Amino acid sequence: MKLFRLLVGLGVLMSSANGALAAEDDGLRYIQTRGLVRCGTDLQTKAFAKKDEDGFWHGFDVDICKAISYGVFNRGDRFQMVDVAPENAAKALANNKIDVMLSGSNFSAKDEISLKFMPVDILYYEQQTFIAKKIPDAKSMEAYRGAKVCVVADSVDYHNLLNYSDTYKLDFNLLSFKTKKRAEEAFLLNRCQLLTGNAIVLQALKEKRFSSKDDVVLLPEPIAVKPIYALVDKNNNSLRIIIKWIFNALKLSEEHNISSQNVNIFIGAKDLSLQNLLGDNPELWGKFGLSPNWLRNALADIGNYGEIYERNFGSGSVLKIERRGNNLMGNGGLIIAEPFI
Numbered sequence: 419m420k421l422f423r424l425l426v427g428l429g430v431l432m433s434s435a436n437g438a439l440a441a442e443d444d445g446l447r448y449i450q451t452r453g454l455v456r457c458g459t460d461l462q463t464k465a466f467a468k469k470d471e472d473g474f475w476h477g478f479d480v481d482i483c484k485a486i487s488y489g490v491f492n493r494g495d496r497f498q499m500v501d502v503a504p505e506n507a508a509k510a511l512a513n514n515k516i517d518v519m520l521s522g523s524n525f526s527a528k529d530e531i532s533l534k535f536m537p538v539d540i541l542y543y544e545q546q547t548f549i550a551k552k553i554p555d556a557k558s559m560e561a562y563r564g565a566k567v568c569v570v571a572d573s574v575d576y577h578n579l580l581n582y583s584d585t586y587k588l589d590f591n592l593l594s595f596k597t598k599k600r601a602e603e604a605f606l607l608n609r610c611q612l613l614t615g616n617a618i619v620l621q622a623l624k625e626k627r628f629s630s631k632d633d634v635v636l637l638p639e640p641i642a643v644k645p646i647y648a649l650v651d652k653n654n655n656s657l658r659i660i661i662k663w664i665f666n667a668l669k670l671s672e673e674h675n676i677s678s679q680n681v682n683i684f685i686g687a688k689d690l691s692l693q694n695l696l697g698d699n700p701e702l703w704g705k706f707g708l709s710p711n712w713l714r715n716a717l718a719d720i721g722n723y724g725e726i727y728e729r730n731f732g733s734g735s736v737l738k739i740e741r742r743g744n745n746l747m748g749n750g751g752l753i754i755a756e757p758f759i
Contacts, residue, residue, distance in 0.1 A: 457483035458502035669755035
């Protein structure tokens, strides 16, 4: 009788373990069955995602989503961009509206404890700053002492702003709003002199709504530097791992100077990490369930991490944001590429 109970108990444990593994694999299996990957993005910010007149997608999030499409399907057109505000990322992931959240997403201790998503990797480092109604001859933030500032309530931005105001004794009057959209609308309606948020989003807002005006300025003072993450559901650990190494492949390609310009002539790598990366040794990508040569195809289309950054945020974009911390660590930045071995 004891032996029977023991066998039953072992059966239950094995069944539970298999169920857990199956749950972890659901994300990738659903993507493969569906035939496309769905990426959450902020469609209000063109630097993240936009369609051109011919219906083709462009933007930083689009390029990362394309890379995932190449990784999973070995082609770059099996993706869908889904409009999700960063504050709605948890709900969109929980409701299976998206597979991965990209644009503008932070991650905090509170998120770790209370929400059912997890970070994949740091996509880039963002600066929190201000867009402001211009004060003539202003030479420092002292000119905005006591100003009303629009900010998203109970967000990382909100708490960074409180600390900044206290540290420099600026006595800001914080007007908090439930969503980024409402905070932006309040600024547009002149309810506040300052709006704080991510520099990329604020620069895009200025380009869209104030490009012909000189009474609205982007202030150079950074409040904080924030890592921006790709996020997936906590139950999709296998998907997290796959996306992590797909993204790492783009960074590692830049580290080894493999780009859209030379990938088709880059052969005979002696470094084991490079051999694995480019599919010369097909076994490692095969263990991820991915085609060994997906990266060559992706690089020929979208380029490496540096090319993606410069095209969408940097010198090749209207934003002209210098890479600084978003350079690879070997170039003085904070972005780390891990060897693929």
